Amino acid sequence: MAEQSKTIVVIGTGYVGLPAALLLAQAGYDVVGVDINENIVRAINEGVLLIQEAELQAIMETPEVRANLRAQSTPTDGDVFIIAVPTPLDDRKKMADMSYVDSAMEAVIPHLKPGNLVIIESTIPPLTCRERITPMIEQATDLVVGETVFLAHCPERILPGDIFHEIVHNDRIIGGINPKTQDMAAEVYASFVKGDLYKTDDISAELVKLMENTYRDVNIALANEFNAVAETLGIDGPQAIQLANKHPRVNILSPGIGVGGHCIPIDPWFIKEVDPSNSRLIFASRLINDEMPHKIAAKIRHAVRDLDNPCVVILGAAYKPNTEDMRESPALEIVHLIKEDGYQVKHYDPLVPELQYESLVQISQEADLLAVLVPHTALIEDLEAHRTEIEQVMRTPRIVRYQ
Numbered sequence: 001m002a003e004q005s006k007t008i009v010v011i012g013t014g015y016v017g018l019p020a021a022l023l024l025a026q027a028g029y030d031v032v033g034v035d036i037n038e039n040i041v042r043a044i045n046e047g048v049l050l051i052q053e054a055e056l057q058a059i060m061e062t063p064e065v066r067a068n069l070r071a072q073s074t075p076t077d078g079d080v081f082i083i084a085v086p087t088p089l090d091d092r093k094k095m096a097d098m099s100y101v102d103s104a105m106e107a108v109i110p111h112l113k114p115g116n117l118v119i120i121e122s123t124i125p126p127l128t129c130r131e132r133i134t135p136m137i138e139q140a141t142d143l144v145v146g147e148t149v150f151l152a153h154c155p156e157r158i159l160p161g162d163i164f165h166e167i168v169h170n171d172r173i174i175g176g177i178n179p180k181t182q183d184m185a186a187e188v189y190a191s192f193v194k195g196d197l198y199k200t201d202d203i204s205a206e207l208v209k210l211m212e213n214t215y216r217d218v219n220i221a222l223a224n225e226f227n228a229v230a231e232t233l234g235i236d237g238p239q240a241i242q243l244a245n246k247h248p249r250v251n252i253l254s255p256g257i258g259v260g261g262h263c264i265p266i267d268p269w270f271i272k273e274v275d276p277s278n279s280r281l282i283f284a285s286r287l288i289n290d291e292m293p294h295k296i297a298a299k300i301r302h303a304v305r306d307l308d309n310p311c312v313v314i315l316g317a318a319y320k321p322n323t324e325d326m327r328e329s330p331a332l333e334i335v336h337l338i339k340e341d342g343y344q345v346k347h348y349d350p351l352v353p354e355l356q357y358e359s360l361v362q363i364s365q366e367a368d369l370l371a372v373l374v375p376h377t378a379l380i381e382d383l384e385a386h387r388t389e390i391e392q393v394m395r396t397p398r399i400v401r402y403q
């Protein structure tokens with residue numbers, strides 16, 4: 001059981017910070033959640049969870065968590081500071097936008113005392129702990145990182161939608177500049193993680209996190225390339241991939257309409273940022289995946305090329321099936337491209353509150369193309385159950401699944 005006397009201050013209580021804060025409070029720590037968003041602060045103090053996950057809501061309502069967790073808009077003194085603020089891509093420079101981490105650290109530094117531990121959970125480019133955070137701390141205080149104050153990088157691997165299970169059961173990388181730091185950080189996570197904790201140095205931890213999402217991105221790009229080659233040859237790409245996967249040591253991913261979310265299309269750039277000459281495959285993969293929405297938009301145009309003022313119904317806005325999350329969604333980019341062409345476009349997604357519809361039959365009236373961009377399970381089931389009726393009400397009965 002954790003020491004009740006230790007205070008952990010979690011800066012940034014979004015998808016990553018809040019679940020960690022809840023589990024640390026449940027483990028017995030005194031936890032202060034800090035967020036610049038007043039609505040989030042209020043919700044936490046009222047016991048309301050803005051992330052939709054039943055298990056996390058149940059933890060939020062337990063008496064220990066209600067007693068151990070409070071939220072406020074500025075940091076306070078503590079023993080451990082966990083930074084879980086956004087690190088988006090600076091789209092123009094294709095580099096990490098570190099402004100949120102910088103301001104979180106500026107707010108924490110006045111509270112740092114000898115013996116404190118700072119853990120960065122935000123995804124960061126390699127060398128950030130050594131070349132950015134360490135000088136920030138050492139220039140503003142008398143503290144020496146690794147000796148009188150401790151700095152670790154413990155990246156997060158959670159999957160939104162299954163956060164509770166993943167935050168507890170996933171193995172975790174604990175990166176610290178020296179063994180003492182690693183031991184201190186491991187003690188924090190051991191209070192709620194049931195997966196294995198792997199200790200390493202901070203630079204390795206920074207790179208490992210980026211390697212994980214880059215691995216996915218490069219493999220998706222490979223699937224997209226195979227699919228494109230199959231199309232050139234006039235054969236069924238997904239079926240060819242399935243057949244290749246019958247090899248015992250081959251596991252090609254599925255081709256798609258592009259890569260979305262706020263991790264996979266972003267993190268590979270953080271590797272390129274620190275070592276461009278060794279990131280050629282990573283860079284090429286990013287370009288291939290970023291090009292996909294343009295290719296899909298071209299296919300949609302082609303599907304209705306013979307029609308006058310065609311009406312296109314696009315189904316799916318989320319960045320992947322079975323979520324309402326639209327961050328960096330390729331479907332949104334495709335809709336934007338098609339609208340720019342002057343097509344009549346209607347856009348729906350059964351999981352996104354503002355894009356929901358009454359019935360597929362109703363929204364398909366007089367449509368020329370039903371383009372499925374995001375195959376949510378419920379959407380596909382609904383479509384298959386009513387396919388005949390839908391085709392009857394369309395002006396031109398064309399239903400195409402692009403993913």
Ligand SMILES: NC(=O)c1ccc[n+]([C@@H]2O[C@H](COP(=O)([O-])OP(=O)(O)OC[C@H]3O[C@@H](n4cnc5c(N)ncnc54)[C@H](O)[C@@H]3O)[C@@H](O)[C@H]2O)c1
Binds near residue numbers: 012016035086103262
């Ligand atoms: N969501 C995921 O699935 C996931 C998985 C692994 C890693 N990550 C990484 O974790 C980090 C956080 O991601 P997230 O999804 O939790 O983001 P989020 O947007 O859900 O939450 C971040 C929170 O930080 C707050 N914030 C911003 N600046 C602040 C400041 N200076 N002080 C206090 N609060 C501040 C924001 O208001 C927001 O509530 C990012 O680096 C992300 O790449 C996210």
